[in-house]
Amino acid sequence: VDDREANVRLLEAMLSSAGYTSITSTRDPHQVVNLHRTHRYDLILLDLLMPGMDGFQVMEELKDIENDGYLPVLVITAQPDHKLRALQAGAKDFISKPIDLAEVLMRVRNMLEVRLLHVEARNNSRVLEQTVERLKEVERVKDGFLSTVSHELRTPLTSIRGSLGLLASGAIGALSDEVVEVVAIAERNAVRLIALINDILDLERLQTGTIELQFAQVPVASVLRRAMESLPSLGQMQGITVEAPEVPSMMWADADRIVQVLVNLLSNAVKFSRPGGVVTIGVEVREGWVEFRVTDRGRGVPMAHRETIFERFRQVETSDAREKGGTGLGLAICKSIVEQHGGTIGVESEEGRGSTFWFRVLTAFRPVAPKLGRAILVCGDDADRRGLEDVIRQAGYHRVVTVPDADAAWDVLKAGDVAVVMLKSDSDLLARIGTEPALAAIPVILFGSPLVVSPEALSDSLVLFLPERVDSRELLAAIRADLKRGWVAVPAGHVLLVEDDVTLLDVMARQLSAEGIAVRTATTGEEAIRAAEADPPALMVLDIGLPERDGFDVVDAMRQRAALRGIPVLVYTARDLTEAERGRLRLGPTRFLTKSKASDEDFRRLVVELRQIPLSRGADAVTP
Amino acid sequence: MMKILIIDDDADIRSIARLSLSRLGGMDVIEAASGGEGVRRAREEAPDVILLDMMMPTMDGLDTLAALRAQPATALTPVIFLTARAGEEAERLRALGAAGVLIKPFDPRTLSQAVRALVARPLDS
Numbered sequence: 001v002d003d004r005e006a007n008v009r010l011l012e013a014m015l016s017s018a019g020y021t022s023i024t025s026t027r028d029p030h031q032v033v034n035l036h037r038t039h040r041y042d043l044i045l046l047d048l049l050m051p052g053m054d055g056f057q058v059m060e061e062l063k064d065i066e067n068d069g070y071l072p073v074l075v076i077t078a079q080p081d082h083k084l085r086a087l088q089a090g091a092k093d094f095i096s097k098p099i100d101l102a103e104v105l106m107r108v109r110n111m112l113e114v115r116l117l118h119v120e121a122r123n124n125s126r127v128l129e130q131t132v133e134r135l136k137e138v139e140r141v142k143d144g145f146l147s148t149v150s151h152e153l154r155t156p157l158t159s160i161r162g163s164l165g166l167l168a169s170g171a172i173g174a175l176s177d178e179v180v181e182v183v184a185i186a187e188r189n190a191v192r193l194i195a196l197i198n199d200i201l202d203l204e205r206l207q208t209g210t211i212e213l214q215f216a217q218v219p220v221a222s223v224l225r226r227a228m229e230s231l232p233s234l235g236q237m238q239g240i241t242v243e244a245p246e247v248p249s250m251m252w253a254d255a256d257r258i259v260q261v262l263v264n265l266l267s268n269a270v271k272f273s274r275p276g277g278v279v280t281i282g283v284e285v286r287e288g289w290v291e292f293r294v295t296d297r298g299r300g301v302p303m304a305h306r307e308t309i310f311e312r313f314r315q316v317e318t319s320d321a322r323e324k325g326g327t328g329l330g331l332a333i334c335k336s337i338v339e340q341h342g343g344t345i346g347v348e349s350e351e352g353r354g355s356t357f358w359f360r361v362l363t364a365f366r367p368v369a370p371k372l373g374r375a376i377l378v379c380g381d382d383a384d385r386r387g388l389e390d391v392i393r394q395a396g397y398h399r400v401v402t403v404p405d406a407d408a409a410w411d412v413l414k415a416g417d418v419a420v421v422m423l424k425s426d427s428d429l430l431a432r433i434g435t436e437p438a439l440a441a442i443p444v445i446l447f448g449s450p451l452v453v454s455p456e457a458l459s460d461s462l463v464l465f466l467p468e469r470v471d472s473r474e475l476l477a478a479i480r481a482d483l484k485r486g487w488v489a490v491p492a493g494h495v496l497l498v499e500d501d502v503t504l505l506d507v508m509a510r511q512l513s514a515e516g517i518a519v520r521t522a523t524t525g526e527e528a529i530r531a532a533e534a535d536p537p538a539l540m541v542l543d544i545g546l547p548e549r550d551g552f553d554v555v556d557a558m559r560q561r562a563a564l565r566g567i568p569v570l571v572y573t574a575r576d577l578t579e580a581e582r583g584r585l586r587l588g589p590t591r592f593l594t595k596s597k598a599s600d601e602d603f604r605r606l607v608v609e610l611r612q613i614p615l616s617r618g619a620d621a622v623t624p
Numbered sequence: 625m626m627k628i629l630i631i632d633d634d635a636d637i638r639s640i641a642r643l644s645l646s647r648l649g650g651m652d653v654i655e656a657a658s659g660g661e662g663v664r665r666a667r668e669e670a671p672d673v674i675l676l677d678m679m680m681p682t683m684d685g686l687d688t689l690a691a692l693r694a695q696p697a698t699a700l701t702p703v704i705f706l707t708a709r710a711g712e713e714a715e716r717l718r719a720l721g722a723a724g725v726l727i728k729p730f731d732p733r734t735l736s737q738a739v740r741a742l743v744a745r746p747l748d749s
Contacts, residue, residue, distance in 0.1 A: 154708050155634060158729035162640035165732040171647035194729055559721055560690065566716070586719035 001058065002047040002076070003027050011045060011104070018105055029053040033061045041072060042115045043108065045095075048077045048086060059089045070118050074111055147204045150197045157197070161190040199329040203312070206336035213254040213340055214589075217364070220247040220283060220290060223255055227262035231270075238275040242266060247283045251290050252362045257337045264330045265294040265357045272298030272355075282356075289343070289360045297354040306347055310335040334359070375399040376479065379409040379423035384447075384469055388422065391472040392479065406432070413439055420479055424448050425465065445478055494518035495611060496537035498528040498554065499572075500546050508541065511600065512607060525549030529557045536563050539611040542585075544573040555585050568610040572603070627652040628739065629669065631662030631688060632677035632706065640732055641675065649736020659683025663691045666698045673723070673743050674698075678707035689720065702743050706730070 002008050008025045015023055024035060029050045036044065044062075048055035055075055062071055075086040078097035086094055092114070093107055164187040166172055168180065175183065205211045224244050231242060251258075262281075269279040273296045282293035301309060313328040338345040341361040349355035378388050381404040392400045401418075403409045406429040412418065413433070423429050425448035433439045448468050464478055495512055499505040500523050509519045520537065522528035526548045532540065540558075544551035551571065558564040566588040571577070574595040577585070582592060591606050628651045630641050638655045645651045654669050656662035659680055666674060674692065678685035685705055692698045702723035707714070714725040724742030726735070 154728065155637075158708075159634070159636040159640060161729045162637065162644070162732045166640060166643055166647075169644075169648060169733045171643065171732075560693070562686075562690075565720060583718070588716075588719065590719065 001026055001029060001032055001044065001050075001055075003029070003050040004047075007047070007076075011099075014101055014104065015108065018108075020108075029055070029058050032058050033065065036062060037065050042119075043111055044073045045108075046073050046075050046091070048075055048079075048082055055086070056089055059086075059091065063090060070115070072111065072115050074107060143204065146200060150200045150204075153197055154194070157190060157194055161187065161194060164190060196327040196329070199327045199333060203329055203333050203336060206333065206340065213257060215252060215254055217250050218253055218255040218258075220249050220251050220285075223251070223253070223258050223262065224281065224283070226255070226259045227266060230259075230263050231266060238273075240270050240273045240275065240277050240279060242270070242279045242281065244281040245283055247285065247290075249285045249290060249363060252364050253341055254337075258341075258361065261334045261337050261359060262292065262294070264334050265292075265359075268330065268357070269294050269296035269298070269355075272296055274298065285363065288363060290363050291358055291360045293356050293358040295354060295356040300351040300353055301347055301349040301355050302351055306349065309347065310345065375401050375412075375418050377409060377412055377418045377421045378402040379404075379406060379421065379427060379429060380447075381405065385422075385424075388475065391475060413442070418442055420445065422447070424468075445475075494520050494535075494537050495607060496520050496522065496528065496531055496540045498522045498525070498540060498546065498551070499543045500524065501543075508603070511604060517607070517611065523547075525551065525554045528554050532558055532564055532567070533561065536567060539568045539570065539607065540587075541570045541572050541607065544571065544575055544577075544585075552581075552584055555587050558587055570603075570606055570610055572598075625650065625652045626673065626740070626743075627654070627669065627671045629654045629656060629662065629666055629671040629674045631656045631659060631674065631680075633657055633680045634677070637677075637728075641730075641735065644732035644735045645739070648733065649739070651736060651739075659685075659688035659691065662688055663695065663698070666692060666701065667695055670697060671701065673739060674701055674703045675726075675739065676703050676705055678705055678717075686720070689722070693721070704739060704742055 002011070002025075005027065008027060012023055012025055024039065024041070026032065026035065030053055032044070032046075035041075046055045046058060055077075059071065059073060062073065071090040071092065073091045075082075075091045075094045076097060076099065077083060077086060077094055080096075083094045083096075093111055095104055095107055164183055167175065168183045168187055224247065228242065228244055266279065266281070273279055277297050280293075280295045282295065284291045284293070310331045312332045335345050338359045338361065343359055343361040345357070345359040347355055347357050376392055376399065378385055378392075378400060380402075386402060389400050389402045401412055403412060406423075406427050409421070409423065409429055410432060413421070413436075420443050421429075421433070422445040425446040430444060430446065433442065433444065443464070445464050445466055447466050447470065466474065466478060470478075495517055497505055497508050497512075497519055499508065499521070502523065505521055505523065509521060512519050520531055520535075522531045523546075525546045528540070528542070528546075529549070531537075532554075540554075542551050542554060546554070549557075551573070555569070558567065564587070568589040569585065569587045569591075571582075571585050571590065571592045572595060573592075576594065577592060582590075585592075589610060591610060593602060593606060626649075628645055630638050630645075630653060632638050632641070632655075635657065638657070642653045642655060646653045654665055654671060656665045660683055662674070662676070676685050676688055680688070683691070685707070689703055689705075692701065692703060703721075705714075705717045705722050705725045706728060707717070707725060708728045714727070717725050724738075726738055726742075730738070
């Protein structure tokens, strides 16, 4: 690009004779951008001093079109002070006028070489990105495949295992000793295969969050006792003893799942102990959490394996699965369970002297317990925002999604289950959230000044302001508060109170309304059934002695309706119920409170807790 | 003799359950290959207990249970679910009024004992 015909001709002739074939030239600087947009030159030789539009302006225009971040400009200038300015403006190199032909050729050659490398690097990185995407897709397909295959394997295995069991039982006919031995081998291995498939499915459901953990306040002692009770069934204990302490404290956990973790760690410890050895369980209760420690004096875990041992199929020795039994998935399952409790798991070990596997879970319910599927959404591309994600993750919240802008955030909000949104206060996302009733209940944390937010946008939203740069303690406190607020604020549906004592009904209704919980009432069984059918409640609080049809009838009637089968029930009665009666009253998740024994606080807590259980509706929840 | 109806779409599993329950459990076994057939046979044969597979095409276990409960002849017959999914689902099925839940794969040597134990537990006091 040069406004002088003679210069253009000279450069063209020189480049042609040097073997360059694809050359365009123009004397009009206004044409450059359009030409480059069409032809995508690998190199632009640009004169700086031109009438109407100088080279600097041309470069500015060139920057506006997509260049893969590379401006292939070589400027030609007579003024020494322009050289630096041109380089600052994005030119890659310069040639001084009057031009030296040999120098021009060298610089052109060098620049084209750089350009070539640039194109190559860009293509490589595209290939890499595509490869990463493809690998992620493969991983997803593989996981889905694993799950499908495992389900499909169970049916034939049921038949195989059953047939072998029937043979071994002698029910079909007497067998010789040798046949008994062979059948036993086949059956034992069928059972092992079934255990492996069960573990694969269990892990898959834990990792995808398909399993709803049943959290409750449970005594540590009962979890320990149950884990110890299942020990003799671990087979040959070979004189190995297990010692467990007396612990009076409580923990917040799914008891069945924590027992599963302990049994797993204990059975590993026993497997790797020498005959006659000792396995010790330690329990440490600290402020807010409890730590379990299972210690053996076996061969220990080599340093190199301490990270990977919690991954799938990562036994220290590949032969361990065969020799020691087990599926290679036990520790991965333990890790998943502990993490779903908001806890951590790890191993300390001294090679040759033994290992301690430990895990920590919370001692009491905290609304911050990470709930898989409820994500924390961070909106903003700047360094402060990116830093947030690390802080939040380190605090144990596993689902954090960071998106660059309001549009991307909007997509996540519309598609997913977001618990808390964080964004800068000058973002227009807040106003958009306000326009969508389904999202209005999601708490929002805004960074920056409240002054830039319009009052309309604030009116219906749950908003908290934090400074632009927030320290991590303040941030985590805000998240905790917001998660808690979000739980109450999410339109979780109403509670149906069924009670014929209108005074008590009034008290209960007031108590729950004060919590912000929507309440409907019924004073007879018939009325309760009609009310539930007309608009299924999120929870039913049920008295037993009712006119017309009693509480048992109400539950029976609701069981017949697919939409009402899964509804949680809080049975609140003055009667002492037998086990059988309790069984008949179960609908969805069901709890029992005796009027004379329970406090208002018990009632309130159970209502809040039960109402938060997501409804599983009839057959939908059962079909895989 | 205890009369039991097995409703399962898998013929192999029906055979194993039949052999196990009749030979080892001394029960009188009737079979049905679908939920619809099961509901009809239950009405005709009035079994003492029904073993019902959860995952079946067309009418699954829950649909079949609802249909059994809806006809007077079988409204009170104890139903034991047979399911491949352990854990929390068992709890839910019991809540729906099942007498019990057995997990596949089952051990044919103890199947009849398991059935008897579940039926013996009184549901209504």
